[in-house]
Amino acid sequence: MIQAVTAPPSLLEVVDLVRHFPVRNAFGRRIGWLRAVDGVSLTVWPGETLGLVGESGCGKSTLGKTVMGIYTPTAGEIRFLGREIGRLPKRERRRVAKDLQYVYQDPGASLDPRWKIVHSLHEPLKIHTTLSRAERESLVQAILRSVGLPDAHLDLYPHELSGGQQRRVGLARILTLRPRMIILDEPTSGLDVSVQASVLKLFRSLQETFALTYLFISHDLAVVRTMCQRLAVMYLGKLVEVGETAAVFAMFPAAAGSGRAARSPGRCAPPRSRRSAPSGAGSWPVTSPEEGAPVDLGFGAL
Ligand SMILES: Nc1ncnc2c1ncn2[C@@H]1O[C@H](COP(=O)(O)OP(=O)(O)OP(=O)(O)O)[C@@H](O)[C@H]1O
Ligand SMILES: [Mg+2]
Numbered sequence: 283m284i285q286a287v288t289a290p291p292s293l294l295e296v297v298d299l300v301r302h303f304p305v306r307n308a309f310g311r312r313i314g315w316l317r318a319v320d321g322v323s324l325t326v327w328p329g330e331t332l333g334l335v336g337e338s339g340c341g342k343s344t345l346g347k348t349v350m351g352i353y354t355p356t357a358g359e360i361r362f363l364g365r366e367i368g369r370l371p372k373r374e375r376r377r378v379a380k381d382l383q384y385v386y387q388d389p390g391a392s393l394d395p396r397w398k399i400v401h402s403l404h405e406p407l408k409i410h411t412t413l414s415r416a417e418r419e420s421l422v423q424a425i426l427r428s429v430g431l432p433d434a435h436l437d438l439y440p441h442e443l444s445g446g447q448q449r450r451v452g453l454a455r456i457l458t459l460r461p462r463m464i465i466l467d468e469p470t471s472g473l474d475v476s477v478q479a480s481v482l483k484l485f486r487s488l489q490e491t492f493a494l495t496y497l498f499i500s501h502d503l504a505v506v507r508t509m510c511q512r513l514a515v516m517y518l519g520k521l522v523e524v525g526e527t528a529a530v531f532a533m534f535p536a537a538a539g540s541g542r543a544a545r546s547p548g549r550c551a552p553p554r555s556r557r558s559a560p561s562g563a564g565s566w567p568v569t570s571p572e573e574g575a576p577v578d579l580g581f582g583a584l
Pocket of ligand 2: 342343344387467
């Protein structure tokens with residue numbers, strides 16, 4: 283008997299996603315468009331960590347924020363759990379936000395400086411759940427412990443925490459909602475190496491405990507190499523490569539060395555078939571590489 287083999291359903295599917303920003307002159311008149319995300323198609327599978335890399339300004343955060351609903355797409359589709367979410371009314375979009383969360387590049391940005399940590403952790407639960415105060419308290423305590431912070435931190439303000447601790451609180455805040463997927467935007471930037479290692483370990487253990495899927499945006503190739511099963515490489519608003527991490531590193535030899543090599547200055551040539559700049563990326567005076575010249579994907583400029 284022949285059995286039909288069906289692929290597991292994707293968690294997130296982005297199809298031809300576009301997000302342009304208006305470029306205005308000194309008088310506020312629109313003089314063009316900045317194509318921050320310019321026709322990106324991408325699939326994220328349940329349980330995986332997909333890395334999103336590329337040089338500064340290539341559109342990684344804009345892609346993440348558009349998927350998250352922080353920016354409205356200019357065009358294209360965003361399907362999460364099989365449902366189109368790109369243009370949902372605000373109220374319905376908020377319901378999706380429970381399952382799909384975004385950790386900001388700046389760890390302090392998601393925490394209100396006037397609120398004690400306890401307040402910041404209770405707030406999403408008040409908005410998204412009908413839990414009683416006692417239920418919220420026990421959940422908040424359990425999650426805080428799962429990110430490695432003692433209860434005493436509940437009484438502190440964000441400025442009284444280190445960058446690494448702020449990141450843990452930011453994660454705890456998100457985890458209280460039990461999301462399916464988290465977009466981590468530069469989750470290790472600004473952390474020293476030892477803190478970075480413990481935060482990465484935490485991401486892995488949380489992924490296992492809570493069956494999480496990550497879209498992992500990072501400049502740090504040493505980090506994405508250890509964290510991500512697949513990598514998507516972005517350049518001038520477009521994806522120029524998506525594949526297994528090892529295969530992508532093999533295509534970009536200058537990046538494939540150690541983390542140290544990846545961080546040292548230098549240029550990184552993409553495979554021959556990808557050497558010309560993606561078309562349509564030049565409506566704004568971006569530094570467009572010459573035809574045929576190696577394209578620096580930012581791997582060297584870390
Ligand atoms: N709200 C906005 N309004 C106008 N332009 C924006 C806005 N947000 C981002 N941009 C522009 O879109 C482009 C992509 O920015 P984005 O922040 O997505 O890059 P990035 O790849 O995340 O860079 P980095 O690695 O430095 O964080 C940049 O040229 C940026 O100036
Ligand atoms: Mg960014």
